[in-house]
Amino acid sequence: MRKYIFLILSLFTIHTNANSQIKHTVFIQKGKSFFNQGDFKNSLKYINIAINSNPKSFEAYYIRGRIKFSLQDYISAEKDFSKALLISPVYFEALFYRGLCRLFTKEYYNSISDFNTALEYNTFDARFYFGKGLVYLETKKYDLAIQQLDSAIIVEPDMKMAYLNRAIAYQAINDYEKSKKDLNTVIKLDPYFQSAYLKRANLEMENKNYTNAHKDIDMSLRFDKNNPLAYFYRARLNLETHDSIAALKDYNKIIEFEPDNAMTLYNRAILKTHLKDNKGAYNDFSDVLKINPSNIYTWYARGMVLMDMKQYKNAEKDFDKVIELYPNHQNAYRLRAEAKVKQGNYIGAYNDRTKAKSLSDFDPLYSRSDISLISQRSTLKNKYDKLVMFSGDFEDPIKNADKRKEVELEPNYYVTLEILKKGNQEYVVSGNQDIYIESLSQLNEATNNIIKLKVDNSNIGIKAEELSYKLKTIEKAINKSTAYQDKQLYTLFLAGVLNDLMENYKSALNFYTNVIEMNPKYTMAYLNRATLKYKLANISFAQKSLESNIKIGNLEAKEDTNYNKNEFHEALSDINKAIELNPELAIFWYNRANIINQLKEYQSAIDDYSKAIQLDPTFAQAYFNRALTLIVIEEYQLACNDLSKAGELGIPKAYPLLKRYINK
16 A cells, blocks of 8 residues: 555656646746847746746856846846856856856956866867956957967858957057958948948048048948947047037037947037137036046046136136046146135135145146137047046946936835725736735735735836725725625725825825724824825925925035924834734835935944845845945945846846946
């Protein structure tokens, strides 16, 4: 008998494992399919499920590594490729991409090691010679780079990227003939390869063959009229040939495509000063500073423009910032002294001039005699060479990422409606999160899910007329229920939720308060009242900040620091009570962290996000908001780790931020 029982159990186990493997394969295939479509969010979702269903799947780790690699999250991608290689040590695809990740994170020795390991097993794979060539190119060992790229081309004569990078290496050692020959080969192999035309245009510009350079740029634009880099090359070419108006048009075109392209904004500002458009230059410099607030050249240049505009007080502030960033900037002291003289502050001017005399010249590029920044130069090439040190320029944008939006904290969670039912129809009001809370489940069961509540953090408001029935109808549904005893309390809470959705905030607050007065341990009422108070405090803060900005007679906006902190403290008091009643719910700690963030108590906020993550290690929003807070206190490496995790868990907007701060 035992034998038969064992046999039955064995068959059951085999059947279960087979089903598990089938599901795992389905998740892998779905993940691959979304990846091939460029839908990285859904691809990550299914691959994460595949990894959870089978943590020993080297293929799943490899695919997740590829997704992260495509999103330029090289540090996290390397970890996934390493996991794949632990399971399957001779997995050439994982070795290749891990080598590239290590190249991009400047782990050059380890990168070479990966490529060499692969070549020990397969000397006829051109990719690994190519990878070594890239490492040597990056480390400026151009002769070694050329040798490795030679090998890649011998193994694979049609490898266009090997020719392209060898052309770059030849150009670096001033062998223009060989560089051009390789670029010609690339174009012969792929006549539609836009980058090759731009590289050749750059080569022609360096040799002052402007006609040929123009032809290559025009050819590039024939293939893609929306490539900002092509317009940037053409703007540079127009400056070389002294056509400032044409260059300005090209810069304008780039800004249409990439409003946050700092390098273009800066160069356009420089050009506008040359064209005597000081206001336009000021606006462009200001936009650069929003993107790169620590760029010393921009503060300095904007200060000079403000001097020309006779905005001496604001110019002084810009030179203050230059000196804050670099205390030994001689010319900044000289110009600040001049701004102080214009305001009648002669003692301050004397002190600045004395300080300037004690310092060596910081940057001969700019001087007071060249107040227009350009007027003494025959071309902008020297300026152009100086101004390429900006982040976020000509990077491939993450799909569907809107770079113009300010990066804000992910919002607070609260209890809201998921589905309203009337007859056989369902009205979906809100609900894009999946957070299970037992007490809510019991409430939903009590009304047979006619009214379904859930926890969510989407800010969706609805008009009163869009509700399919009134509160009385809901009350009737509750009264029909025999499972829930305190029907009056539930009705009041639900009335608060509905008024909250309809943006009747005063009524919603009153209903939540009534619930709390009737039952001081009603946790969800504290949650919703805290979240609503937090929302109203933010609205109030935004309005006060807007009103406090100086809009006339002063180009410099001021930050309002006198907002009413009591409004945030009221929200904090409610969420503290919720935590006291249920300290094991991660969203409570997360919500409190967001409130504390607004009070600028950043370390305390980080501690609360960490507690939320401890309670729920898959809490993507907590990782994301902790990352933003870490960025504020300039803990960039820790922030990047959190951004990587947030992206992995399904927040795509984490990846553009990761790209911005990974090398800070």
